[in-house]
Amino acid sequence: MIIVHGRGVGKSDTLRYAATMHDQYNPVLVDLRHAGRSSGEQSTVGVREADDLRAMLDWLVQVKQPARIAVFGDSGGAATAMKLARSDARISALVLESPHARFVYPLEQRVGQAAPPTYPSVWVVQLGFWLRTGVWPWEADPIDAIPDLGSRPLAIIYGTADDSDLPERNALALLEAARTAGVPVEIHACPGAGHGRVIDTCPTEYREWVASFLGRASAGS
Secondary structure, rough: OOOEEEOOOHHHHHHHHHHOOOOOOEEEEEEEOOOOOOOOOOOOOOOHHHHHHHHHHHHHHHOOOOOOOEEEEEEEHHHHHHHOOOOOOEEEEEEEEEEOOOOHEEEEEEEHOOOHHHHHHHHHHHHHHHHHHHOOOHHHHHHHHHHOOOOEEEEEEEEEEOOOOOOOHHHHHHHHHHHHHHHEEEEEEEEOOOOOOOOHHOOOHHHHHHHHHHHHHHOOO
16 A cells, blocks of 8 residues: 655655555555655645656666555555556556545635635636646646546545545545446545544544455455
């Protein structure tokens, strides 16, 4: 299980997730570009970070030769995982924690609260992102990757009090897209948990959700 951190943190933040998996699986923690001990001056919300994840996959396959590789993505790490999964069949299962469906949705939420009208402000932010990084943030929108998963299983975990990635626009939208595409999917909600805080609010349930999902994913491979 490769565990991919979210934006603004590094692999040390994912130790709390690794603790729920290490007794049955082999967690691999990675610092994406511009995070932790990795170099880089820019975050691209999953667009170029997918190359970092691919490099880790290449290393795992060459050196460790695992039978199966699953990827866990937290928040922005979910976008990274989904972007790579579109073209890399070595990823056999995915767990998305507090994911956004489209980059623009949480952006609209934040910008709309601070400075309406929303849409002109959002386009200004996205244009600035392209000028700074040379990529468009929607290139890593997780919902667009759903049809490319095929028969690979997907688990979605979210908190009902997530006011950054509103569940109805994000986690639940991903669920509906997966069902429409015929992707094997399950979803788990933690009552009262905020963004990226499911494991802190529902620790016992979290362990059970992930372990049971990975067990089924392994049995079905």
